[in-house]
Amino acid sequence: MVAKIQYHNFEPGEFVYNQKVDFENARSIILSFPWEEERRKLHVDLTNPSITFQTDNDLFLKLALYYNGKFILYYYNEKHLYTHSFINLEASFSFIEYFFIHQDIDRSQYKLESTWLKNLKINFISQDFVYSTAxxxxxxxxxxxxxxxxxxxxxxxxxxxxxxxxxxxxxxxxxxxxxxxxxxxxxxxxxxxxxxxNKTLVLSRGSDFFYLETVTLQ
Structure with missing residues (x-):
């Protein structure tokens, strides 16, 4: 399973880290993430300071900041969005471990959200932010x-x-x-x-640099 990280200034689909992890690695990443620092500029949305876990068949579990000092898990299977909020970080661990073991969630513990006419996928799928005129x-x-x-x-x-x-x-x-x-x-x-x-630009809001090159077509 892959873990990927978002910070408060990231665009939808912008992630860093992107490495395979097991549950113990995931737990360490969660505990070392600067949650309270990121909470200072919090705007609750699906693209938010968060850690997302992605299976090989594109099931997503995103742990993110939520209102009133809480945390929330978003589960997305490319069809439906489920949520469960927590008063503290540690309360989410058993839910995340369940996801690692079963690559699914216990839907009886989550709330099914209305997603009518919403483009949710962009908040979970990684984008490359490459803009090319070639x-x-x-x-x-x-x-x-x-x-x-x-x-x-x-x-x-x-x-x-x-x-x-x-x-x-x-x-x-x-x-x-x-x-x-x-x-x-x-x-x-x-x-x-x-x-x-014939120019290619690599640019995203969360990155400290951008890359521009000229493409020579054969």
Whole structure:
């Protein structure tokens, strides 16, 4: 089973440690985690100061900080979310040990939470935070807002030419309208594309550094 750790400034899916452990290792990690220091900036959520245990078949048990000095276990099986809160850290150990032994939980001891329309998986699955423009075309990198504006400009162009024909006045109106709508966005996107084409950025909120490299395509 893998243990992975989150701190208060981490993004959803951002973890450190990521090592295989048994229950005794897990217990040591839990006891050495700076719970009270992390509690100072606590905002209770599924991405929170926590230690997550993950099985090989992607079952998750996350021990996290909770309200009023308490702790909470979140069990997630990619379908349902169960919770159980504790007044102190030691009270959670028997539940965690049960998970290590059975790779499951005793559902009679947990509360089934409503997860309607919630994207829970992002809070448990590790993300790599690699943002790459390699092999991306000009239009693939364009945001949907700019695409929408350019489409609107194209429709407006057809309307002008059908109604007034091709003349100087229509062209000036179109150019003016184009600059006010999608034109500026297009210019910014061209500049963005030229500067960031074939670049890879590794960046996350919890990391003290970021990594940027240029990818040479064969």
């Amino acid at each position: 092999k991306k075309t000009f239009f693939q990198l364009m945001d949907n807002w700019t695409k929408g504006l350019l489409l609107f400009d194209f429709i407006f162009l057809i309307f002008l030419f059908l109604k007034f024909g091709i003349n100087i006045s229509a062209i000036f109106v179109l150019l003016f309208f184009f600059l006010l709508s999608g034109g500026i966005n297009l210019i910014l996107h061209i500049n963005h594309y030229r500067n960031f084409k």
